[in-house]
Amino acid sequence: MSPLLEVTDLKKYFATGTSKLLHRPTGQVKAVDGVSLSVEAGQTLGIVGESGCGKSTLARILTRLIDVDSGSIVLNGVDITKLRGAGLQKVRRDIQIIFQDPYNSLNPRHSAGQIIATPMQIQKTVSKKDEVLRVKELLELVGLNPEHYNRFPHEFSGGQRQRIGIARSLALQPKIIVADEPVSALDVSIQAQILNLLEDLQRDLGIAFVFIAHDLSVVRHIADKVAVMYLGKIVEMGSSKVIYANATHPYTKALMSAVPVAKTGTDRKTRILLTGDVPSPIDPPSGCRFRTRCWKAQDICEKLEPDLMDRGDGCVSACHFPEIKA
Amino acid sequence: MNKKVKLLDEGASKTDSPVTGLSPGRLALDRFRRDKVAVWSLYVVCFFVFIAIFAPVLTTLFNISPYTLDRRALNDYGNPLGRFGGVSWNHPLGVEPGTGRDILGRLMYGARVSLLIGFIGTIVTTSVGLTLGMLAGLRKGFVDSLITRLADVTLAFPSLLLIIALNRPLTQRLESIGVPEGNFARMTYIILVLTVFGWVYMARLIRAQVLSLREREFIEAAQSFGASNGHLIFKQLLPNLWAQVIVFATLSLPGYVAVEASLSFLGIGLMAPAASWGIMLGDSVRYYRVDPTYLLIPGVTLMILVMAFNLMGDGLRDAVDPKSDKQQL
Ligand SMILES: Nc1ncnc2c1ncn2[C@@H]1O[C@H](COP(=O)(O)OP(=O)(O)OP(=O)(O)O)[C@@H](O)[C@H]1O
Ligand code: SF4
Ligand SMILES: [Mg+2]
Numbered sequence: 001m002s003p004l005l006e007v008t009d010l011k012k013y014f015a016t017g018t019s020k021l022l023h024r025p026t027g028q029v030k031a032v033d034g035v036s037l038s039v040e041a042g043q044t045l046g047i048v049g050e051s052g053c054g055k056s057t058l059a060r061i062l063t064r065l066i067d068v069d070s071g072s073i074v075l076n077g078v079d080i081t082k083l084r085g086a087g088l089q090k091v092r093r094d095i096q097i098i099f100q101d102p103y104n105s106l107n108p109r110h111s112a113g114q115i116i117a118t119p120m121q122i123q124k125t126v127s128k129k130d131e132v133l134r135v136k137e138l139l140e141l142v143g144l145n146p147e148h149y150n151r152f153p154h155e156f157s158g159g160q161r162q163r164i165g166i167a168r169s170l171a172l173q174p175k176i177i178v179a180d181e182p183v184s185a186l187d188v189s190i191q192a193q194i195l196n197l198l199e200d201l202q203r204d205l206g207i208a209f210v211f212i213a214h215d216l217s218v219v220r221h222i223a224d225k226v227a228v229m230y231l232g233k234i235v236e237m238g239s240s241k242v243i244y245a246n247a248t249h250p251y252t253k254a255l256m257s258a259v260p261v262a263k264t265g266t267d268r269k270t271r272i273l274l275t276g277d278v279p280s281p282i283d284p285p286s287g288c289r290f291r292t293r294c295w296k297a298q299d300i301c302e303k304l305e306p307d308l309m310d311r312g313d314g315c316v317s318a319c320h321f322p323e324i325k326a
Numbered sequence: 327m328n329k330k331v332k333l334l335d336e337g338a339s340k341t342d343s344p345v346t347g348l349s350p351g352r353l354a355l356d357r358f359r360r361d362k363v364a365v366w367s368l369y370v371v372c373f374f375v376f377i378a379i380f381a382p383v384l385t386t387l388f389n390i391s392p393y394t395l396d397r398r399a400l401n402d403y404g405n406p407l408g409r410f411g412g413v414s415w416n417h418p419l420g421v422e423p424g425t426g427r428d429i430l431g432r433l434m435y436g437a438r439v440s441l442l443i444g445f446i447g448t449i450v451t452t453s454v455g456l457t458l459g460m461l462a463g464l465r466k467g468f469v470d471s472l473i474t475r476l477a478d479v480t481l482a483f484p485s486l487l488l489i490i491a492l493n494r495p496l497t498q499r500l501e502s503i504g505v506p507e508g509n510f511a512r513m514t515y516i517i518l519v520l521t522v523f524g525w526v527y528m529a530r531l532i533r534a535q536v537l538s539l540r541e542r543e544f545i546e547a548a549q550s551f552g553a554s555n556g557h558l559i560f561k562q563l564l565p566n567l568w569a570q571v572i573v574f575a576t577l578s579l580p581g582y583v584a585v586e587a588s589l590s591f592l593g594i595g596l597m598a599p600a601a602s603w604g605i606m607l608g609d610s611v612r613y614y615r616v617d618p619t620y621l622l623i624p625g626v627t628l629m630i631l632v633m634a635f636n637l638m639g640d641g642l643r644d645a646v647d648p649k650s651d652k653q654q655l
Contacts, residue, residue: 060546063550064550065546065549065550088552089552092550092551092552096550096551097546097547097550099543099546099547100543101543104542104543104544105542105543105544105546105547106544106547107544107548107562107565107566108566108648108649109565109566109568109646109648110565111353111648118548118551118553118561119551122548122551122552122553122554122557123551123552150353152648152649154648154649155648165547168547172551
């Protein structure tokens with residue numbers, strides 16, 4: 001069976017530092033640089049990476065909010081990369097997005113009910129009569145009081161707002177939802193509630209998720225598959241069970257060691273601290289992009305860019321010296 | 327549904343009255359109604375509008391024509407007979423020194439001019455400013471630079487000098503292209519210059535606001551459902567601009583009423599025997615020693631109207647801003 005969403009070799013370069021004189025860009029940010037991945041129906045793909053590695057850009061590409069420079073997006077067997085007009089309009093029902101910032105992603109002048117009803121109004125999926133009913137159903141589904149229909153975003157807490165955003169993304173009954181750091185802006189205690197809600201929704205409604213986060217601990221429970229991104233590229237990807245048990249890429253290992261895990265005595269890993277900043281994506285390091293912070297870097301890392309290679313257990317890793325356990 | 331979700335919506339009991347979706351306009355109206363000061367200001371404004379519209383009827387009814395000269399109300403020096411500028415049953419607010427024209431009648435007719443210029447000026451400047459500001463903010467690049475430069479140039483002009491200098495030639499030009507001669511052409515000129523110099527502030531305000539709003543994620547959210555540009559502009563952006571528009575309009579309206587008064591005072595705009603508050607103020611300054619009431623009447627009236635508009639504007643702004651709602655729903 002072919003996957004629900006399959007993307008191949010996505011590239012998005014942003015022009016930066018436009019020179020006033022020549023009206024020509026002086027540099028390029030390679031925000032997403034050759035990303036390929038796939039998501040099965042009803043499953044969750046976690047995407048993890050530090051700030052600025054291109055996660056949000058990828059999310060916007062997947063939801064067709066920005067056009068990609070090259071590569072292809074295939075949803076449900078249909079190539080939607082270049083789709084426009086009525087065709088795109090129809091596809092939008094199937095793929096929805098949840099944003100990171102619950103304060104910015106809800107129109108402050110619209111009531112909760114109106115916010116959730118908007119997708120249905122634009123797509124004309126329900127009649128005016130059923131609209132209020134459906135909105136209340138959705139409010140209830142995400143654990144909000146349907147009586148709060150007429151309340152405005154500022155009358156809700158951050159977690160409640162994120163629930164409104166989730167209800168809105170569910171309004172069109174999508175097949176897949178891209179959640180761009182849906183819990184990063186929330187309190188730790190509320191993060192768990194929202195994660196549970198998303199898990200419950202996935203179980204009950206069978207929606208696939210692309211779940212973006214900046215650390216591995218958040219996606220640990222929810223993801224069936226994880227992809228680790230560094231400077232616009234995927235450096236390691238595979239089933240989360242295998243990756244969490246046995247990371248081979250130094251960057252994944254470093255991220256992993258930052259994950260607090262309750263383990264006893266001898267099994268405790270030594271904590272790897274990443275030194276230095278993420279290099280500028282305008283001028284990424286030659287060869288392996290991680291080499292400036294990698295403690296295993298050799299000469300070859302500078303000269304040759306490692307490809308994503310099958311590690312032998314169904315996962316892929318982009319490193320010249322992967323640590324594959326026997 | 328599962329247990330956790332159920333647990334969280336315990337507050338939602340099924341017995342409550344059915345919730346109906348209220349439109350934001352309806353919710354704003356409810357908020358406005360709760361604001362006593364704003365509601366009273368609205369009444370005052372309505373009162374003025376009523377007077378302005380029905381001035382000809384009212385003055386005929388009470389026999390206080392603004393144009394009839396009444397020599398009997400004046401003494402030999404041309405000053406009003408009786409106390410407070412000649413207040414009497416025939417002339418409830420006294421008479422004009424020198425001519426004996428009824429002040430209440432002139433005040434009523436003056437309200438027509440002031441409010442007409444105020445309303446038309448405000449509507450035109452606000453819509454021009456809103457349109458150009460949104461255009462500049464939404465279409466970056468060439469359109470934006472063009473509008474921004476135009477605004478800068480407009481602001482750089484010494485507007486008052488220009489208004490005075492262009493008064494004669496432009497009014498004549500207006501008359502020659504078919505605008506009815508006399509006071510009508512003069513009023514058209516005032517509204518014209520108000521617009522030419524007034525749109526800039528509105529446009530800048532809106533442009534800045536649009537530039538920041540367009541980066542907000544709720545715009546992207548709407549795009550992800552396939553919202554049209556029309557939806558983005560009218561449903562997503564405009565509701566966030568109404569507060570600014572209303573504040574601007576309610577502040578500029580009394581401003582334009584005052585500008586009309588000052589221009590008439592400077593001899594631009596309407597001319598006697600036509601009545602406008604500016605003409606009355608300009609005229610009354612000459613008599614303030616012998617007849618201070620005459621100065622006070624148009625002055626206080628202007629002040630009441632300006633205040634009523636400002637208070638009403640505050641109320642409207644609060645009404646369209648859901649955040650101002652202090653009452654628990
Ligand atoms: N519209 C744009 N124009 C120019 N550069 C952009 C644009 N959007 C993103 N970038 C750049 O692309 C890179 C990736 O940005 P992106 O927002 O995708 O990162 P991210 O992984 O989501 O980070 P964060 O965790 O902080 O949200 C950054 O260097 C950013 O500066
Ligand atoms: S390729 Fe070299 S630099 Fe890159 S992660 Fe592997 S060891 Fe480190
Ligand atoms: Mg991001």
